[in-house]
Amino acid sequence: MWKSLVNQFSGILDNLNEDQQTNGREEQKGYRVNDQGQGGNPFDVDDDLSILQQIENYQSGKITQRLYLARQLPNHFLKLGYVDSLQYLIPIFQTLSIDPSENVRQTFVEQLAQVCGFLLSDASKAACKAVEQNTSALPVATGEEIVQFMIFPIISKLLKDPDRGVRIATIETIIHLSQHLSTSQQESQLFPIIIELSNTNSLDAKLQTLQLIKFLTPNIGSDLSLKHFIPIITRLAQDSNIIIKKWIGAEIGDISKNIFDNTLSSSPASNSSTTNKESRAVQPQFQNGVLPMYMTLARDPSWRIRKSCTRSLSSISELTAAQDQQTLLLPLFRSFMTDNSKWVRYSMYQNIGYFFNTLPRNLISDDLLMFYTNMMRDVKAFQGSISNNNNGFSSSSVGTPNMLSPDLFVLSKEDNTEGLNSPDSKGDDVDGLFKTEIMNNLPLSPSLLVGAFGNPDNLNNGNGDNDEEDDDEDHNSYNEMRNGGNDLPMSPGLGRFTPGGWPGGLGGAFNRVMRAGGLGGDSRSYHSGKENEIATFCAFHFPAVVYAVGPTKWDLLRDTFVELAHHKEESVRKPIASSLHEVAKILASHPNDLGSHYIHQDIVPLLEHFLWEYAKPENNFVNNMNSNGLNGNEGRLDGGNEGLGRKRIKKTPEAYGVMKGIGEMIKYVESRNEMIQDLCLIGNEGSNWRMRKLLARALGTISFSFELEQLEDWILPISIQLCFDVVSVVRLWAAQSVAKIIYRLRLLSIRTTTANNQNNSNNSNKTRATKNKIKQVKKDYEEQVLRIGAMSSCQDRAVFLDITSGLLSLDLEEEEGQRSEQGEGEEQGGGEEKIVGKYVKHVVEEMLGDRVPNMRVKIVEIMRKVGECRKKGLGTKDGIQYDKWQCKSALDVLIHDRDVEVKRLAIEALTLY
Numbered sequence: 001m002w003k004s005l006v007n008q009f010s011g012i013l014d015n016l017n018e019d020q021q022t023n024g025r026e027e028q029k030g031y032r033v034n035d036q037g038q039g040g041n042p043f044d045v046d047d048d049l050s051i052l053q054q055i056e057n058y059q060s061g062k063i064t065q066r067l068y069l070a071r072q073l074p075n076h077f078l079k080l081g082y083v084d085s086l087q088y089l090i091p092i093f094q095t096l097s098i099d100p101s102e103n104v105r106q107t108f109v110e111q112l113a114q115v116c117g118f119l120l121s122d123a124s125k126a127a128c129k130a131v132e133q134n135t136s137a138l139p140v141a142t143g144e145e146i147v148q149f150m151i152f153p154i155i156s157k158l159l160k161d162p163d164r165g166v167r168i169a170t171i172e173t174i175i176h177l178s179q180h181l182s183t184s185q186q187e188s189q190l191f192p193i194i195i196e197l198s199n200t201n202s203l204d205a206k207l208q209t210l211q212l213i214k215f216l217t218p219n220i221g222s223d224l225s226l227k228h229f230i231p232i233i234t235r236l237a238q239d240s241n242i243i244i245k246k247w248i249g250a251e252i253g254d255i256s257k258n259i260f261d262n263t264l265s266s267s268p269a270s271n272s273s274t275t276n277k278e279s280r281a282v283q284p285q286f287q288n289g290v291l292p293m294y295m296t297l298a299r300d301p302s303w304r305i306r307k308s309c310t311r312s313l314s315s316i317s318e319l320t321a322a323q324d325q326q327t328l329l330l331p332l333f334r335s336f337m338t339d340n341s342k343w344v345r346y347s348m349y350q351n352i353g354y355f356f357n358t359l360p361r362n363l364i365s366d367d368l369l370m371f372y373t374n375m376m377r378d379v380k381a382f383q384g385s386i387s388n389n390n391n392g393f394s395s396s397s398v399g400t401p402n403m404l405s406p407d408l409f410v411l412s413k414e415d416n417t418e419g420l421n422s423p424d425s426k427g428d429d430v431d432g433l434f435k436t437e438i439m440n441n442l443p444l445s446p447s448l449l450v451g452a453f454g455n456p457d458n459l460n461n462g463n464g465d466n467d468e469e470d471d472d473e474d475h476n477s478y479n480e481m482r483n484g485g486n487d488l489p490m491s492p493g494l495g496r497f498t499p500g501g502w503p504g505g506l507g508g509a510f511n512r513v514m515r516a517g518g519l520g521g522d523s524r525s526y527h528s529g530k531e532n533e534i535a536t537f538c539a540f541h542f543p544a545v546v547y548a549v550g551p552t553k554w555d556l557l558r559d560t561f562v563e564l565a566h567h568k569e570e571s572v573r574k575p576i577a578s579s580l581h582e583v584a585k586i587l588a589s590h591p592n593d594l595g596s597h598y599i600h601q602d603i604v605p606l607l608e609h610f611l612w613e614y615a616k617p618e619n620n621f622v623n624n625m626n627s628n629g630l631n632g633n634e635g636r637l638d639g640g641n642e643g644l645g646r647k648r649i650k651k652t653p654e655a656y657g658v659m660k661g662i663g664e665m666i667k668y669v670e671s672r673n674e675m676i677q678d679l680c681l682i683g684n685e686g687s688n689w690r691m692r693k694l695l696a697r698a699l700g701t702i703s704f705s706f707e708l709e710q711l712e713d714w715i716l717p718i719s720i721q722l723c724f725d726v727v728s729v730v731r732l733w734a735a736q737s738v739a740k741i742i743y744r745l746r747l748l749s750i751r752t753t754t755a756n757n758q759n760n761s762n763n764s765n766k767t768r769a770t771k772n773k774i775k776q777v778k779k780d781y782e783e784q785v786l787r788i789g790a791m792s793s794c795q796d797r798a799v800f801l802d803i804t805s806g807l808l809s810l811d812l813e814e815e816e817g818q819r820s821e822q823g824e825g826e827e828q829g830g831g832e833e834k835i836v837g838k839y840v841k842h843v844v845e846e847m848l849g850d851r852v853p854n855m856r857v858k859i860v861e862i863m864r865k866v867g868e869c870r871k872k873g874l875g876t877k878d879g880i881q882y883d884k885w886q887c888k889s890a891l892d893v894l895i896h897d898r899d900v901e902v903k904r905l906a907i908e909a910l911t912l913y
Contacts, residue, residue, distance in 0.1 A: 089436035119143035217258035249308035253315025314354035353541030581661030663701030700740025739806030867912025
């Protein structure tokens with residue numbers, strides 16, 4: 001690391017042309033000039049010197065030497081130990097804190113958090129205690145004393161440093177340091193610094209105080225925050241500077257949630273429950289302090305301050321009692337939506353879904369809902385004015401960046417196929433026959449099967465895919481799958497401005513609905529064309545509004561839904577398409593059983609419209625139509641698909657959005673038996689591997705919506721087919737779905753057995769026949785999966801290992817609904833071996849000596865998951881089944897593997913046994 005730093009400074013100083021300027025700068029900073037008047041090599045960092053020699057020579061040496069010394073402080077502390085660090089390192093802190101170079105001061109303060117962690121650690125306390133017990137040794141100061149009397153005075157001084165970079169680094173250090181302090185240390189050492197900083201007249205100091213409060217509230221207890229932070233915020237809210245008021249108006253919601261979050265009795269966990277929102281407890285400090293302060297800021301004459309307050313309205317409402325919501329916040333919301341400033345209205349449009357979900361349903365009246373449905377009418381008022389006015393959100397106000405600027409995430413792309421294709425991994429005739437057998441048994445046209453086994457060079461042939469966008473999306477979903485499918489929003493980094501975000505106390509159901517918009521979790525970070533951004537906000541918040549008002553008010557939202565779904569802009573249609581499954585789920589909970597009617601009338605036709613198109617007809621067919629006086633448009637208006645060509649999936653963002661939720665959506669479709677046949681055709685889209693990926697991802701969830709007949713005819717064959725796809729990420733998702741399908745077959749078998757025990761003798765023969773058929777289908781499917789693990793291609797064996805790993809992951813998901821249902825059935829089945837057992841046994845007995853290191857890494861991962869299951873006590877009902885699979889013996893072999901990585905992972909996994 002220091003070598004790269006040396007090279008960086010080398011390039012800078014090479015641009016200095018005058019030796020006299022160089023010598024003057026070196027003399028000013030204490031550099032030693034040689035006899036020829038030259039500064040020599042200013043980057044002398046000798047690795048041969050000991051730590052003590054580096055400390056002695058570098059603390060007053062060249063700038064890069066001092067930088068190196070400051071950056072290496074945590075490492076030097078660990079190597080020297082507590083006593084020697086106090087003797088040799090602590091004395092140079094004062095020198096580094098007043099270094100003439102701002103780079104050295106900034107680097108030094110960045111290391112203080114780690115240094116304080118070392119000083120306050122148990123190891124340092126033990127070392128200090130050992131010195132005290134040694135009567136012949138001189139007493140040493142404790143780590144707490146060093147931090148209190150040495151570190152904190154330095155931090156307090158660097159908070160007022162003239163360099164802005166040093167001040168920002170000091171704030172970050174205080175935030176990290178607060179995690180190492182006890183409550184008493186926070187109150188006696190940390191708060192005096194913050195209080196002193198808040199009393200400074202400097203604008204920068206006040207903003208630094210507010211930044212510290214924002215990021216410290218999660219680490220500081222509610223009692224201390226109420227005692228110290230709330231008075232500071234209340235006092236600064238009366239400041240005459242508009243920048244301070246804007247910052248407080250935008251961030252008071254998040255700060256209040258961190259302080260008062262424990263005042264909520266519970267979060268609304270279900271869509272139909274409103275009692276939690278009505279009965280929440282509110283502390284007097286919020287009701288009598290924060291809420292009046294917020295209301296004062298929200299009614300400020302400056303539109304900039306009112307605009308910033310719209311971003312905190314949902315968080316404030318979440319903490320407010322229902323009575324105050326009705327008397328205070330609803331009138332405030334109406335004033336925001338009818339504000340004379342278009343920028344205030346514009347900002348409120350971006351938060352309307354969040355706000356509605358903080359209100360009890362009885363407070364969301366029809367006229368209040370009209371503020372949302374009439375959003376589209378305000379679009380014309382903004383067309384042209386937004387693009388022609390650059391003074392709106394582009395102000396230079398500190399702490400309030402452009403709300404329309406998208407968040408940029410750089411996704412690291414992995415080579416998914418690395419290590420899966422070894423030179424000697426060639427398929428033999430048996431594997432080829434097996435794949436041919438699968439293809440021949442599929443209920444699809446053989447001419448359509450070229451895609452899954454075809455030439456990978458044909459994957460991207462310019463058929464309208466947005467490759468750059470979809471590549472990022474695909475790798476994001478790949479990483480999501482490898483992390484267990486947790487599709488959660490990224491946490492904001494330190495120092496990043498976060499305008500509102502999701503109301504965290506609203507519960508997972510609301511967050512899931514908001515994510516369904518497909519915009520990355522925040523409507524304010526997605527737009528295409530400023531003249532259509534309000535329509536985009538309206539579409540993004542649509543599922544959240546439906547979730548807030550409930551299915552009984554669907555008639556009031558239907559027109560808006562249709563208008564958004566057929567909007568001319570793709571950025572408006574895509575959120576609607578991505579949230580169809582969530583809207584259908586909400587409508588299905590209609591108390592008067594009208595949900596299925598709404599879904600069949602409004603949702604399913606739109607789903608078909610987004611998903612499907614018809615292939616262009618052959619030329620001879622077109623000629624026949626023309627000879628009969630027909631044209632293509634007239635033919636397409638025909639209700640049937642006769643003469644329109646083959647039905648195929650669209651390659652549009654809307655189709656991709658629908659496919660992301662098709663697993664949950666299909667169970668609400670009455671014609672799902674016909675739809676699954678069309679969906680399975682996606683597996684043969686040779687040039688559209690992204691759609692095959694989404695199908696492979698959804699198959700496992702889809703299988704729980706169908707009975708044995710549809711599983712046998714469609715889902716089981718296509719799942720095996722996708723396991724041999726030419727694209728690695730498709731195979732990975734297919735493996736996860738195969739694991740869920742195996743559990744689905746197990747569930748069907750158990751339910752049939754239970755029904756057989758409960759039925760009378762008249763129906764027993766039919767039930768017995770059904771049970772035997774399920775048993776045979778399940779056996780055949782598992783045999784196909786086991787054959788994949790015996791293939792010569794490491795690519796196929798990797799799929800089998802991913803299936804086994806997926807089965808073990810299902811065992812570890814204690815709260816997963818399908819897994820809990822299967823567990824109840826297994827208890828009724830009694831005594832049967834766990835379904836994952838035969839796959840783990842195959843791994844241990846047949847694949848332990850695999851010649852490819854990547855395969856052995858996957859095997860170790862399976863052994864680790866088995867160890868986790870064993871440690872949690874799973875499978876102990878009929879004896880410890882996990883111990884029968886000889887996984888510990890397998891790890892005893894793998895710890896002596898010739899591959900270093902395999903050996904390391906095996907040693908770590910062995911600790912679980």
